Amino acid sequence: MAAVALIGFFCAINVSEEAMMDHASDEVKQLIEEEKDSTRKYLTITYNNLGVVSYISFSTSGAQSIKEAYVGFAGKIYSANEGFGKFVGQMVNYTYRMLGSGENLLHGVKLTLLLTTLSMAIGSILSIFLALGKISENRLVSKISSGYIFFFRGTPLLIQLFVVYFSVPAIFGFSWRSLFSMSDPEAVYKGAFIAALIAFSLNSAAYCAEIVRAAIQSIDKGQNEAAKALGMSYGQTMRTIIIPQSIRRMIPPLCNEFVMMIKDVSLVFAISLMDITTISKTIMTSEGNYLVFFPALIIYLIITAIFTYLFGKVEKRLSVYE
Amino acid sequence: MSEYEYIIKTEHLRKAFGSLEVLKDINLAVKKGEVICIIGPSGAGKSTYLRSLNQLEKITSGKIYIKDELFLHREHNRTIHRVEPDRQKAMLLEMGMVFQRFNLFPHKTVLENVMIAQILVRKKSKDAAKKLAKEIIDRVGLSDKLDVYPSKLSGGQQQRVAIARALAMEPEIMLFDEPTSALDPELVGEVLNVMKRLAKQGMTMLCVTHEMGFAREVADRVVFMADGMLLEEGTPAEVFDHPTNEKAVNFLRSVL
Secondary structure (H helix, E strand, O other), X not given: OHHHHHHHHHHHOOOOHHHHHHOOOHHHHHHHHHHOOOOOOOEEEEEEEOOOEEEEEEEEOOOOOOEEEEEEEOOEEEEOOOHHHHHHHHHHHHHHHHHOOOOOOOEHHHHHHHHXXXXXXXXXXXXXXXXXXXXXXXXXXXXXXHHHHHHHHHOOHHHHHHHHHHHHHHHHOOOHHHHOOOOOOOHHHHHHHHHHHHHHHHXXXXXXXXXXXXXXXXXXXXXXXXXXHOOOOHHHHHHHHHHHHHHHHHHHHHHHHHHHHHHHHHHHHHHOOEOHHHHHHHHHHHHXXXXXXXXXXXXXXXXXXXXXXXXXXXXXXXXXXX | OOOOOEEEEEEEEEEEEOOEXXXXXXXXXXXXXXXXXXXXXXXXXXXXXXXXXXXXXXXXXEEEEEOOEEEEEEEOOEEXXXXXXXXXXXXXXXXXXXXXXXXXXXXXXXXXXXXXXXXXXXXXXXXXXXXXXXXXXXHOOXXXXXXXXXXXXXXXXXXXXXXXXXXXXXXXXXXXXXXXOOOOHHHHHHHHHHHHHHHXXXXXXXXXXXXXXXXXXHOOEEEEEEOOEEEEEEOHHHHHHOOOOHHHHHHHHHHO
């Protein structure tokens, strides 16, 4: 609570963009003034606001390049041209880029969260059918479900992603980007996202199916018998008696699976999507700053912590009857 | 007034788990309003017999009649006759079952436990189900526990809820599978009292039990079963006081 209050306080006294712009040197201000009506920009302004801290940099290329940067924190503006200020400024800038703020939805943290939650949601719904199929008395259904699970757990996720993204369109003669209008500049990314979503959902369904199956089979056989003796059908028994009880037992392993998935999502680098890992690698390569991985680690930790907390809450809620 | 002679009748009922024969030729017929107690040593097949009546176990061979109608006929693990599924479901609902380990639904409150099958199986409205559930829960003396989860109840209370849950389906006959065997001794009485009251109200009951006192007091007929066979059958006085079968004599000597 105290931490939230503190963050709220810092957000409230955060320095505005105007104030940051105002802080620039006369030289830069003059450049801004000159470029106002021109289409050819010579000066690059980068402004990143993380709520608590903000960062602005002015840079020009060329022989007499100007490089100026400022960090705004707790109502004050500090220079970020060198030393600790520069370090903080870079961290703010990198974090901002990994969060994917201001850019499209399929970027950075947003991509990771979107892909993880959606594919886990679809995967866990599919997994219920797979698990019921695997424990079904119908041999054919059971064999098909087991085969599916064996295939997706026995092959690398990266290759599954390649198959969905490259092979499937080649076989069926379509392209992922053509799912979206030609004029959409993000059609490539949206298409890749759909392909990734399919691959990750199918994969997580296989892993979750084993979790679901174990949870269902851990429910006392007497529950089944009692429901049967009351005349309830198989579907009714599963829906109202067995699955509600087993969901609570699925939560801890599903949380585990979720956390693994958050990290697995970085494989999307292979199909031109940019998640946290890919962005940090790109920044490292292009700017040569090896410290870029630390904000990446911290972002992952924060995401994992939030979801672990949420899963714990859900588990507690589902345990009321125990 | 009953339009049928026997609620349940079995002829030549056999059940084998692999090569192990658990039931060997069981013939038993239950009339309306009768209370029959099945006694005998453990491993005699008493529970298996009850469970094969309501299809929790598949019989190997034999005939089961429900209300004089042939319900199931199997020979050598093959079904010769079976009523069609809808009718089968309706016929099975004539039997209510109470288990040794209660098997209440732990994620449902007492009221929900008694309501759920009424709504899902009997297709009753929520209000109608609730009304009947409350009435029956009151009969087993637990009206103050309506919104409590089973884990908060004692074993005896749980078993009374389980009885209420079975009664809510308004069965013609109640099957009790050792209803007091999993209970602490001091909790047995409350469950037996509920069962006695049921018997007095004219409920037909088929009861596997180790409570000889209860059997003697309540049963119209006592059946002694051992090694998968019915060895002795008669009024409580006949079976308890003048057993003729040697195994029954030995068993009764050891428990009484």
